[in-house]
Each structure stands twice: as structure tokens, then as C-alpha cells.
Amino acid sequence: MTKKTADQYNDPSHNYLKYWDGREYEHAAEEVAIRRMLKGKHFNKIVDVGGGYGRICPVLKEYADQVTLAEPSQQQLDIAKDFLKDKKGIDMVLAQADALPFKDASIDLITVVRVIHHIPDPTEEFAEIARVLKPGGYLFIEFANYANFKNRIKYASKLKRIPREPVDIRKDMTSNIPFVNHNPHTVRKQLAHSGMQVERILSVSNLRSPSLKKFLPKSALLTVEKAMQIPLARTFFGPSTVYLLKKRG
Numbered sequence: 001m002t003k004k005t006a007d008q009y010n011d012p013s014h015n016y017l018k019y020w021d022g023r024e025y026e027h028a029a030e031e032v033a034i035r036r037m038l039k040g041k042h043f044n045k046i047v048d049v050g051g052g053y054g055r056i057c058p059v060l061k062e063y064a065d066q067v068t069l070a071e072p073s074q075q076q077l078d079i080a081k082d083f084l085k086d087k088k089g090i091d092m093v094l095a096q097a098d099a100l101p102f103k104d105a106s107i108d109l110i111t112v113v114r115v116i117h118h119i120p121d122p123t124e125e126f127a128e129i130a131r132v133l134k135p136g137g138y139l140f141i142e143f144a145n146y147a148n149f150k151n152r153i154k155y156a157s158k159l160k161r162i163p164r165e166p167v168d169i170r171k172d173m174t175s176n177i178p179f180v181n182h183n184p185h186t187v188r189k190q191l192a193h194s195g196m197q198v199e200r201i202l203s204v205s206n207l208r209s210p211s212l213k214k215f216l217p218k219s220a221l222l223t224v225e226k227a228m229q230i231p232l233a234r235t236f237f238g239p240s241t242v243y244l245l246k247k248r249g
């Protein structure tokens, strides 16, 4: 199957910057996960694949000499120019995950955050990421986890198993923009097939619930989130899974 150019985020009616209004807890929870996974490490070059307008680039820069925002939407890159205007050591390139404009074995860390829900079968993208990573280099990937606790209860109540295949969760079935949730066991196998082994797992955004967010202040949500990310990781409790993987040396 030929993959389409990933230009969905060029749609001028979709404001991804505004999408984050009211999602301060989720943003902070992801920053906690990044800091936890990268603590004590420093990289020469990080590439944030599908990085949008560069939301996580400032925190990544704390762990690298150079960060490259690699993003297939020119609209996102245009927003990034303003969003990152005061940040040094962050550059940008128009690129999608199955054709990265980097040499073989040239990158120390790749981040892929909230991207593969648009890629139902990420096999080619994972192979391309493995190509550009140095041996011993890292991949930090965050994705919507279909095997989360709520879904497991839902499926168990119908005496069904959580599917291993990606599940299409589009609300508007006339839209041709893929929107899937992945099973973390399948993603792990696909990544292993490309030569990347999971070193650490986190369960993220564990308290993502409109009512909790309404009644608890962000600081309280984050205190609990920090305490839960590691203990809940092995059971894939939360709606987001983070893997830190190492490419075989």
C-alpha cells in the first residue's frame, strides 16, 4: 500500500496550538515522562519526528546540543518559527517519518510523541527510524494505548479480548485521516523487529478525566501522576504509553 503524504496538519481550520488549551495537565505529564526517561543523559543530536509546532522541543533541548524538529506539515513548521523563536539550538526540517533526511546511524535520540495514531501500520517508519539511529541510540515513543485499564474492563465485561491490531477510533468515518489506537504489545514487537528493544515503560496521563481535571488543581494531579507513572507501567493502565528503546549496538 502506498502511503500518502502526511500533510493533514496543513488544514487551516485545524488549530493544533489551541488544541492544547485546557490540556496543561497532559502536557506537564508528558514533560515529567521525558525528564524521567532522559535524566542523567546528554545527547549530541535529538530529532523530534512529527513534532508539530515544537511543543516538546524546549524540554528536549535541555538534554541535547542540537534538536531538530522534523515535521511533514508546513503549517506546523510556520507556527514553530514563532513558538521557538527565542530558543537556540533548535532547527527545523520538512520531513515525514518514512523518509527522514538524515544519514544512516547519525542520530543519538529520536522522539515520536502523539504521532503513530495517524499511522495504522508503522513498520516502514520504525525501520526508517532504526536506519538513522546510531547503534546504541535511543527512541522515546509515546502513543495512545488501546489496552488501557478502561478498555480492558469494557472488553472483559463483554467476555472479549483487547485486539492486537490497531483500532480505528475516528468519530467521523468520512474523514480519510487515519486515527487509530495501538496495542502496546504489538507496537513493542514491531519495534523489536526493527532492532529496537524496550528498556523502560511508563504509563502516562493516568488521571486524564474531565471530572478529575475539573475538581483537582493541576499541582495535585501532577503529584499523583508522578507517583503513578512507574508502578502502573507494566499493566499499561493509562491512556498513553511511553517506551524508551535502545537500538541494538
Ligand SMILES: C[S@@+](CC[C@H](N)C(=O)[O-])C[C@H]1O[C@@H](n2cnc3c(N)ncnc32)[C@H](O)[C@@H]1O
Residues within 6 Å of the ligand: 006, 007, 008, 009, 049, 050, 051, 052, 053, 054, 055, 056, 071, 072, 073, 076, 095, 096, 097, 098, 112, 113, 114, 115, 118, 119
Ligand atoms: C497530534 S500531533 C503531535 C505533534 C507533536 N508530536 C506533539 O506531541 O505536540 C501529530 C503530528 O504528527 C504529524 N504526522 C502525521 N503523520 C506523520 C508521518 N507519517 N510522519 C511524521 N509525522 C507525521 C502531524 O503532521 C502532526 O504534527
